Amino acid sequence: MLGMALSQWRVRLRRSLALLSMIAVAVAGFTLLTGAAVTSRLDTVGTVAANYRPVYDLLVRPKDAVLPLERQRNLVQSGQLAGMRGGITVDQWREIQAMRGVSVAAPVSVVGYVMRTVPVTIDLSDAIDPTAERQVLRVQPTWVTDAGLSRIPDGPAYLYVTRNRLDVVPNSELTSGGGLPPPEEVDADGQRVKICPVTAAIGQDDWLSPTDLRARSSLTCIGGMGSTDREGKAMRPVVTLVWTVPFLMAAVDPDSEAALAGLDKSVTSGRYFTSAEKPTSHRLPGMPYPYSRLPILIADRPQVDGALDIDVRRLNPGATDLVRTGTDDQRLRAALASESGTPVKKASMPIDEPYRNMVDRMLHPGELGVEYDLATANTMWLHSFWTVGPANVEQAGNGMRAQAAPYDLKIWGQGADDGGSSRHVPMEFADTSVRDGVAVHRNMAHGYELKPGDVSMPDAALGAVGTFDPAKVSLGGALSAVPMDTYFNPGADGADEASRRALGGKRLAPNANVTGLLSQPPLLLTTMEAMPAIFDPGAYSTEPDYPEYQLNTGAPISVVRVRLAGDVGIDAISRERVRVIAEDIARRTGLQVDITLGSSPTAVTVGYPAGNYGRPDLAVAEPWVQKGVAAVLVNAADRKSVLLSILVLAVCALAVLNANTAAIRARRTELGILACLGWNRRQLAQLLFTEIAGIGLAAGVVGTVLAFVFALLFGLDTTWTHALLAIPAAVGLALLAGGWPAWRAARPDPGETVRPAVLGIAVRRRAPRRVATLALANLTRTPGRTLLGAMSLMIGVAALTILLAITFAFRGAVTGTLLGDAITLQARTVDYIAVAVTIVLGIVSVADVLYLNISERAAEFALFGAVGWTDAVLNRLVVIEAIGMGVIGGTLGAAAGLGAAAAFAGGVTPAVVWCAVAAMAFGVAVSAVSVVVPIAMLRRLPTAQLLAEG
């Protein structure tokens, strides 16, 4: 039997080698691809696992803090701490903290904005014309923010400089209630001229918005030699601008923050605080009640986008006359505003330096004597703080759009046209607001009644214990950043081309406008133990007195971030454990619990209306968080690996089945003769199985070597052990795919076996009168073979459709998220290689079918040639047959792919249907490629011999 098999291999050497090559390449491909798929899956899972666990596993929020968009798209909004008004009680936090399985429960209680100011001194020595007897300089400050898109002019500061002496009444000689006398310029001829008139008393009717430029301009006069200011110091050519910073203040639990985010490790000066640290009690002389000094940790960097541009002009000489003749400060400054001048100096300064200066002052507050002075910005009294509501957004498409929400800025304090003392809000406040619900909370000193002579001060103040660097606080890597990041707001990129172009590739970052879209993270942190000083009834009262604006004294905590005890992995058991604890928290507290484990940052497009100072309407991609990304990724990776392995194996089996069927079919006569000679079915089957198994074994050995060589050449991960799998795979494949045709051919019916296969063709209703119809008719002559070729291609097309569909569905589920993008890129290559291999095997199968068809119909082709058909016509005949198979295979493949995609991805979208159509078109196109070898074979047909032999 073995001898006969050997002689078969030898006699039909080319066919045996072709079969062997096909199996060898198929199993080598299968071995390599399964290896690569496993590696890819491991990479995917590895990447997911590495980024699976953010610093906290659960995010607990009040139910009403969840936007509809979050529920719809399984998202958690990010960076909205500023707009949260609490909703979680201290008891609820404690309950969560005490729950079994919870390692850390870190609360954040947003207090509100505390305004601090710092003087910015502009030295104009180099801008003064030393030859001019008198001159007026105008310093025009402009605040630049929104990546340079917004330029917000502030009120100008004027400096009158004379070489003459100025006489001012020193502070020590001022009399109470006598008003502030203006300085007098002593001219060379001894004449005294009153300059720099002082603003008359401002009545309540004259209050201005704090961003009104009239309330933000100033006039300073300095004289020459011998001139001193009211404090007796020599006059210097400087103007002082006031820079105001709104600090978002929040209370945290220091121990929890240390455990969760390593906040204690990020302290850059001073010291960290402890959870048990309560406000210290102090009393000033003359104060009838004690005040609480809250321990404060200050961010050592501002985390807001802003710079100050200075434009200094020397005004035309007529301006000096205005100063010397003006008797009314308001009218004088208004008149100076319209004076033109010559540019003499420009400067730009980032805000980091004044911010550091301010932080330094807060760390080392001055003496009581200067604490009243707003300009020195070192008072630490907590007279008032402000809260703002969430961004006023409406859902728009897949994202949102912020709506302008104008409000009366006087809630921040009154401005007055009194020479520049009202710069207690940042000028950015004048820009568009998209938040409403601005409220001020004023200290009530717990209702102490003051008696005459008492010092009236708030009963709360801030006591800085240190600074921290927000960049050093660890809240996870880029792929697994968490929502409600307490320490960092990364800003938002442009979401469309126009916005990206407008932003010049920069990122829109939070700025000093606290009612803008993006809010700064908390810059001042205090302890939960300090909260009663603020949230106790009687500590602060709220304006406007609406219930929804009131401090949530009963439930001051905005979010609680929960980290579970022990290792939490990516496995199903871990995920289930997290789910159970999340549900437990939700059940016991009634709060919203989101599982942040396995989440990844994603972008939500938010429309941001144009600003008042140059910022155009923008669409920005606000960083939110997509929940459950990791699980989707791992499941998809698992499903894809299994699916692709099956498909590669299936297409291999079909290719081998086709080749075997054809090989055995070519031997029908020989087998029939053997049957006539008395061989029974078992013996015939044994012969055929021996032959095919032998070829499979040889193909396995070749496949092993091929797999290993290709692995080495292309740097794929494989081992000899894995490569050796090609041998059983090849034998199994050969027997499986070759077994059926062998068993059929071994039927002990010699008559049927030797009967020509093409006899008994039924008469068709319509005769082929064109090359195309003839080609299609040819496809039906061996329908089984045509179907096998088409099915091989079908698998490739189905694989492509499924991959595209999964990619789309997959992208729908996870793209846009950083982790999803990283994994999608990582997983794509091997998937497409696998699909390419299935398609190539499909092409080989179609080519094999065509090859066999031409072999069996060689005489026909020879006849067509003999009667004058051109080569082009003969080629067309073969190409149309190939395309016919391509259309069948492509259509079936696309349909199968759609069905599988619906099963795997949970539905079919129009995009997936288009993918299927594209995959089908691709299948048809590549089927045409398969004609290359058969047509080459056609060229070599021995026409004369065929016609002579028939």
Add this chain to the structure above:
Amino acid sequence: MDLKSPETLVCLKGVRKTFPLPGGSPLVAVDDVSLTVDAGTAVALTGPSGSGKSTLLHLIGAIEKSDEGDIDVAGQRVTGLSGRALAAYRRRIGFVFQRFHLLPTLTALDNVMAPLIPFRTDFDKAARARELLAMVGLADRAAALPSRMSGGQQQRVAIARALVNQPVLLLADEPTGNLDSHTGGAIVDLLLNLRDEHGTTLIMATHDATIAARCDRAVHMRDGQLTTEAIS
């Protein structure tokens, strides 16, 4: 003999054809053959099996290419033709094979039309095919598949197919070889009638002396060479 006389349709001069054999000297199938055939005549190529009759027909029909020598048919140099010109030449020649070579999936009518399928014509292909089938006596078998026809009927269909392009030359390679003598005789009658009624030039390979005797000329071949020529 004037090889280029106006009546000469086929002119072969020093034609040689060899086939390579594995591990040995090549087989000389046609060896220095010169031959002319006048238009409207029937020439029989006789000789034993392997004498080179079929190869010579294949060379004239441009199915094989000669190694040496010139072949002119109807004033056209056949040797050296390739591509479209070769295909066009083949359409001017009719070929009848011993084994018929009918397409098993096509009816008799479609088989006759087969050479025309890829081409546009200014006549009705089906009408011409029916006409030819009628001419060969198979008008009533137009819809039959080859598998439902006798050998003689199949060969008639093959002859009709050979005539569909109105060839200037009909080449028949042992047209009766697969038929019994009675049927074979009828086929020969048919072929010779074509000569008589349509002036079709016929070159027919046969090993049957009786058939050869009915032709205008009989040319005998042995070992690839023309040995004798007899005019009937």
